[in-house]
């Protein structure tokens with residue numbers, strides 16, 4: 004039986020409620036919301052309220068409505084206040100639309116009054132005598148700094164391993180990436196570091212950047228005026244919801260065609276068909292990992308038909324053959340279009356054979372992407388891609404092959420064009436240079452598995468739920484962490500110096516000292532020795548930018564929970580304690596490197612970092628720009644407004660590669676089958692392609708959703724979409740618990756019969772606390788250490804009949820049926 | 822195929838237009854006592870409105886209803902198989918709001934798979950599983966009306982499980 008809230012009335016925000024600008028801190032789209040706060044002992048009336056509406060009247064469709072999930076009671080300046088977080092009809096990004104994630108921002112706040120999110124960490128915790136003891140910041144940071152200082156001082160900075168988010172929104176953002184970046188890349192030069200979602204410190208889109216094309220180059224408004232939306236390996240209705248609904252749907256209504264490249268049929272394809280009609284939607288359900296061959300065939304057809312934009316190619320792209328040769332850290336050569344065509348040339352028939360779709364459909368795709376209009380006018384096409392190819396086969400060449408098409412057709416930097424990552428989190432990266440990390444960057448998971456590193460700092464990452472080769476990673480990290488826990492337990496009753504000595508002894512014997520900074524006690528946090536509580540956006544002021552580089556200040560409207568703090572101030576505290584610890588070790592010169600963190604607020608961190616590089620941009624000016632913000636890069640300040648840039652490369656010069664000629668390069672994307680170690684063998688030896696997918700109801704690894712009755716009631720176990728005939732053959736019924744296994748490990752979930760699922764393919768939701776898909780992802784990565792979560796193969800078996808929670812949920816098709 | 826529910830039950834329709842006296846009193850409380858914030862989960866006083874008689878219902882043919890007042894459309898549905906929360910001798914009668922709890926578009930009933938579908942942004946709800954959102958943008962399941970069947974087979978609505986779209990209180 005479905006979860007019922009049993010809420011039938013909500014408090015009404017009074018007319019004098021405080022109003023705060025909020026950018027949704029979940030996905031890349033960054034929808035605008037307004038947060039209203041007002042004293043606990045007040046409320047508005049039906050006629051006189053903050054919305055300025057007669058709430059006694061039933062609101063019509065699309066009207067303003069506060070759902071129960073948009074309400075909570077939180078602490079503000081130490082007092083309980085009502086909170087309503089409601090989508091902003093005035094925001095150009097979402098025009099009043101909320102999604103199933105963003106509309107739950109308020110109820111996902113920690114509240115002592117309503118009891119929501121009591122899993123949030125309120126105090127630093129230190130491993131003591133077999134438990135994590137809540138303690139003070141001074142106590143916890145002192146231990147972190149003493150151990151870390153001993154290790155980097157005595158053994159070098161390569162013994163410090165760091166996992167750190169690089170994103171915006173949530174607890175990321177310019178303030179927090181700057182502070183962590185300053186600590187690890189300026190005060191120190193840590194090279195053994197990785198990012199939250201991949202096992203190295205590297206780009207997801209090396210090739211696009213090497214070709215000169217920054218990956219977020221358009222404006223969302225381009226969708227409304229384009230002729231074709233060419234989407235690859237993405238499911239925007241679920242994962243960039245209001246970008247699809249508020250920008251792509253208008254484009255389709257204006258007559259745009261829609262091409263989707265994805266082995267799986269998703270609700271996005273269904274919705275596009277509903278809006279545009281089936282005739283205007285082409286779903287290329289290719290064999291997993293064969294995207295590059297498809298793109299090469301499209302490019303070849305475009306070139307052979309003369310549909311290239313010759314003027315653009317001549318003026319804006321490299322002309323002299325090879326510009327960059329392929330090599331060990333360069334997975335493909337780069338150069339002119341002619342040069343690239345020598346390796347890219349692929350016939351429609353060859354691609355049809357490789358990809359498992361018809362040559363006719365590939366031809367249609369090429370026509371929709373590039374065939375000029377009857378009057379000779381250029382065809383506009385937005386190309387948008389995401390994890391399907393980013394975490395897929397042969398990342399560098401595949402993305403390069405896709406960018407080739409946009410460049411050849413002159414579809415970057417122009418209205419109705421763009422070749423962009425769709426994105427997951429928002430962006431918010433501002434750090435000192437990471438050049439010392441090198442290319443290829445260190446494969447950090449393997450370093451840890453092989454016994455490398457003595458101290459491990461983790462910032463808001465739960466690799467146990469999300470990394471590849473997770474079974475082994477967890478096993479080894481737990482073992483190494485336990486060695487330190489045992490040493491700490493054995494040192495009970497001793498002085499702080501004796502404790503530090505015991506820890507250093509344990510890490511020298513193969514253990515590892517783990518510091519976890521997060522908002523909750525995570526799965527990887529189970530193996531930490533010190534846990535530091537961070538806060539999220541709106542518990543602090545936070546700046547980020549969305550998928551069209553739209554930067555906003557999302558304002559603080561409540562206090563951090565308990566004694567938690569913004570990550571930037573935690574990093575500052577760590578640096579200050581490092582300075583002291585290094586002085587105590589007698590290394591004054593080293594200690595000096597940890598100066599420059601005397602920030603009182605997140606705004607101080609912003610001024611120290613982002614503002615120093617972008618002097619026009621301040622909190623006050625961003626606040627004045629409201630929920631529409633400004634599109635980066637900011638180029639000036641005029642008449643009280645920040646002046647931004649709607650579209651990159653509008654002048655036809657490309658600079659992301661740093662080349663002086665400012666000409667874009669094409670990628671010699673030669674198809675070579677499954678490129679990463681072990682993938683081809685795994686594919687050959689297993690019955691099922693195991694697709695790694697997202698669902699709109701979950702935000703990332705469910706770190707907040709795991710505490711939501713509404714969400715957990717719908718999917719009490721991670722769903723695994725499966726074809727009915729495959730289920731029948733394996734005697735699996737809806738809701739049965741099933742296991743996916745291969746040589747890397749096993750994971751588990753709940754069978755979800757799906758009529759559109761192909762035989763031999765299952766789709767499992769990623770990052771679930773109740774079943775980590777990463778357990779079955781092999782350690783194989785690309786030359787530049789990009790993981791291939793998407794390319795996984797395994798066998799499926801039944802574990803148990805559907806448990807009561809699973810029996811209670813619906814297993815009907817997710818596709819809208821008129 | 823979409824099956825828009827057109828069969829209106831006229832009996833009882835007039836009697837609950839704009840709610841009853843109890844509902845009016847509740848609204849007055851909300852407007853005249855601004856200093857007293859109601860706890861979010863206080864349950865309101867609902868009108869008891871006759872929706873139909875069991876004899877009016879055919880399996881899988883929804884009747885248009887309105888509850889708790891004429892501005893809040895819903896459906897009354899006999900499923901033919903007992904469901905949790907179903908009433909009547911067969912335990913198979915349910916009633917839901919048809920204002921989508923995302924942005925308030927009207928839901929359509931699809932008799933083929935017994936779902937309520939939203940043309941606004943493609944959300945779907947399962948009529949056989951308590952209005953659970955199968956897929957969609959709403960942050961709650963479909964408001965389900967609490968039903969009672971008397972000895973004559975008259976079906977009354979007397980409450981609601983969730984906040985109805987477009988209002989701060991189910992009883993205005």
Ligand code: SF4
Pocket residue numbers: 027028029030031032033034097100101102103104105106243244245246
């Ligand atoms: S679409 Fe993304 S940014 Fe917008 S409300 Fe949903 S989660 Fe937030």
Ligand code: FES
Pocket residue numbers: 921922923924925926939940941942943944957958
């Ligand atoms: S109004 Fe129903 S899905 Fe948006």
